[in-house]
Amino acid sequence: MSDLMAFLRLALKSLRNRKFTTFLAVLSIALSTALLLSVERTRRATEEGFTQSISQTDLIVGARSGPINLILYTIFNMGSATNNISWESYQDWKKNSSVEWTIPYSLGDGHRGFRVVATDENFYEHYRFRGDQGVELAQGTSALGLWDVVLGSEVASQLHYQLGDRVTIAHGVTRGEGIQQHDDKPFVVSGIMKPTGTALDTSLYISLYGMEAIHMDWKDGAAPTRDKAIAASSIRLEDIKLGPITAFFLRTKSRIETLRLQRAINTYKEEPLLAIIPGATLSDLWRGLGYIEQALKMISWMVISVGLVAMLIAILTSLNERRREMSILRSIGAGPGEIAALLVFESALLAAVGVLIGLGLELSGFFLLKGWLESRFGLYLVGSPVTSMDLIYLLIIFGSGFFIGLIPAIKASRLALKDGLTAKV
Numbered sequence: 001m002s003d004l005m006a007f008l009r010l011a012l013k014s015l016r017n018r019k020f021t022t023f024l025a026v027l028s029i030a031l032s033t034a035l036l037l038s039v040e041r042t043r044r045a046t047e048e049g050f051t052q053s054i055s056q057t058d059l060i061v062g063a064r065s066g067p068i069n070l071i072l073y074t075i076f077n078m079g080s081a082t083n084n085i086s087w088e089s090y091q092d093w094k095k096n097s098s099v100e101w102t103i104p105y106s107l108g109d110g111h112r113g114f115r116v117v118a119t120d121e122n123f124y125e126h127y128r129f130r131g132d133q134g135v136e137l138a139q140g141t142s143a144l145g146l147w148d149v150v151l152g153s154e155v156a157s158q159l160h161y162q163l164g165d166r167v168t169i170a171h172g173v174t175r176g177e178g179i180q181q182h183d184d185k186p187f188v189v190s191g192i193m194k195p196t197g198t199a200l201d202t203s204l205y206i207s208l209y210g211m212e213a214i215h216m217d218w219k220d221g222a223a224p225t226r227d228k229a230i231a232a233s234s235i236r237l238e239d240i241k242l243g244p245i246t247a248f249f250l251r252t253k254s255r256i257e258t259l260r261l262q263r264a265i266n267t268y269k270e271e272p273l274l275a276i277i278p279g280a281t282l283s284d285l286w287r288g289l290g291y292i293e294q295a296l297k298m299i300s301w302m303v304i305s306v307g308l309v310a311m312l313i314a315i316l317t318s319l320n321e322r323r324r325e326m327s328i329l330r331s332i333g334a335g336p337g338e339i340a341a342l343l344v345f346e347s348a349l350l351a352a353v354g355v356l357i358g359l360g361l362e363l364s365g366f367f368l369l370k371g372w373l374e375s376r377f378g379l380y381l382v383g384s385p386v387t388s389m390d391l392i393y394l395l396i397i398f399g400s401g402f403f404i405g406l407i408p409a410i411k412a413s414r415l416a417l418k419d420g421l422t423a424k425v
Contacts, residue, residue, distance in 0.1 A: 022350065025311045029354025032307025033397055034361040036300045037390055041366060043296045045373075045381050049130070051282045053198055054249075056128040057103075058258045061085070061093065061265055062247035064272035067281045068288075074105060074247050075278070077115045077199045081107065084244035089271055093250070098257040101126050103249040106211050109169045109182075114155050116169050116204045118211035118245075120144075126251070129198055139163055140191030143205050146213060146237055148190035154201035156192045165189045167204065169214060182214040185232040212240045304397055311350060312404050344405040351401020355394050359386075 053075050054060075062070045063083035072078040094102045103126055106118035124135050124142045140163050143150040149167050151159075161167070167187045171180040187206060195201055217230040252258050258277065265275035363385055366373070370381050 025350045026354045026357065028307045028310035029351055029397070029401065030357035030361060032304050032310075033355050033358025033394070034365070035303045036393055036397070037359065037362040038365070039296055039300045039303065040390060040393065041362070041381070041385075044387075047286055049197065050286055051279065052130045053282065054127075054129050054278050055131055056126075056251060057249045057278055058252045058255070059250050059262055059265070059275045060247060060278050061250065061273055061275045064274045067274070067276045068285055070247065070274060070276055071278060071281045071285065073107065074249075075199060075282075077203060081246045084246055085248070085273065086244050086271060087242050089268070089273070090245055090248055092270070093248075093265065096261070098252050098254070098261050100251045100253045102251075103127060104208060104245045105247045105249070106208055106244075107246040109171055109211070109214075111155075111167060111169050111204055112159060114152070114202055114204055116206060116211075118206050118208045120208055123205065127249070129196065129200070133196070135200065136194045137191045138194045140189070143190050143207055143210070145190065146207065146209055146235070147185070147187050147232065148207065148210070149187035150191040150193060150205040151189060152193050152201040152203045152205075153195040155204055156189075161189050161192070163189050163192070169204075169206075171215075171218070184229060185214045185235075208242055208245070209237055209240050212242055216240070300393075304393075304400075307354075308397075308400050308404055311347070311354075311401060312407060343408050344402065347405025347408070348398070348402040351398050351404075354401070355397050359394065 060070060060074055062074065063081055063085060065082040069079055069082070073081055090102075090104060093099065101122055103122045104119055107115065109116040121142065121144055127135050137150070138153070140150070142148075151161055151167075155161070165188070167189060168181050168183045169187065171182060187210065193200060213232070213235050216235065217228060250261075252261055262275045262277065265273050366381060366385065373381065
């Protein structure tokens with residue numbers, strides 16, 4: 001114990017005499033550790049945010065195509081449906097005794113590069129993501145009226161919309177401005193959503209009746225002539241008959257019913273339908289994007305390698321300045337092994353301090369920025385802030401710092417006493 005304390009006092013005095021070099025070595029390890037842990041936590045948060053883009057929904061049902069395509073156009077606003085679902089089929093499954101609630105989704109139109117989604121009150125009541133987070137409005141009310149529209153936070157921010165502004169929807173486009181506009185039937189902004197960090201932020205939401213109303217006088221995708229156009233003021237809710245929808249979400253009354261209901265929908269005889277379990281499909285899709293995870297891990301190891309090399313350079317650079325110190329130690333009886341042990345001890349000490357500071361930087365950074373990261377980038381920061389993988393990384397960094405200290409230690413131990421009491425210049 002006394003030898004360890006003596007080593008510690010001697011190491012601290014030596015490091016104190018080289019404050020700037022010591023500072024740079026610790027800083028390199030601390031920044032590398034913080035960046036490594038940040039990349040690892042970002043990777044976990046990205047995966048959690050991706051797989052939790054929708055929750056508490058047991059099945060997503062669309063026209064028969066493929067699970068990935070269905071999840072992309074319903075959850076991430078990417079791609080388009082191959083076909084629609086008849087309103088009669090939707091009502092058939094909505095009334096099924098095993099179904100607790102459904103959320104209809106009708107897609108196809110857009111507004112200045114953002115997708116327009118037609119749905120009903122169940123969307124605002126039942127849609128969940130990231131566990132139990134639901135749709136919340138920062139301003140206004142839900143789009144339940146015929147000409148109401150609710151904007152995602154990103155839509156409102158980028159297009160500078162406010163409550164009461166008029167919004168014209170483009171026909172049959174989900175990207176770009178669009179050529180054919182429903183400019184004779186504008187919607188009025190009734191609400192603006194709070195940021196979610198999901199695709200909800202980049203969508204506009206209207207009612208199913210609103211979607212039908214703007215297409216009442218369109219034929220085969222073409223705008224009506226002036227004499228055949230129906231004025232918005234003359235359209236009444238009771239005159240509208242709801243037609244096909246793109247997809248719908250459902251939750252069963254019992255989780256046990258999910259697989260049975262999925263099989264029943266997939267073998268539905270009235271029309272070809274596809275029912276998928278969103279959590280399983282999202283996990284499969286994430287695994288298909290495994291190269292992203294591997295790239296992040298590679299970046300992590302490169303970061304820590306740079307930090308360790310920087311510490312090694314700092315220690316080796318200081319060796320020439322310390323030759324007088326080594327000679328004094330040799331002259332009072334310290335052997336080559338003890339000098340080498342001192343350098344290894346200093347290296348391990350620098351690594352330990354750097355690791356602790358880096359861990360503190362990473363934890364405090366994510367703690368302070370958690371809300372902003374979740375709402376702006378969709379990083380789902382849940383679970384323990386320090387995982388078993390993080391501890392393994394920290395041990396690897398510390399162990400690497402310890403073994404890297406052997407390189408300058410071996411070099412220093414070979415310095416002969418002939419250097420004298422004055423270091424060579």
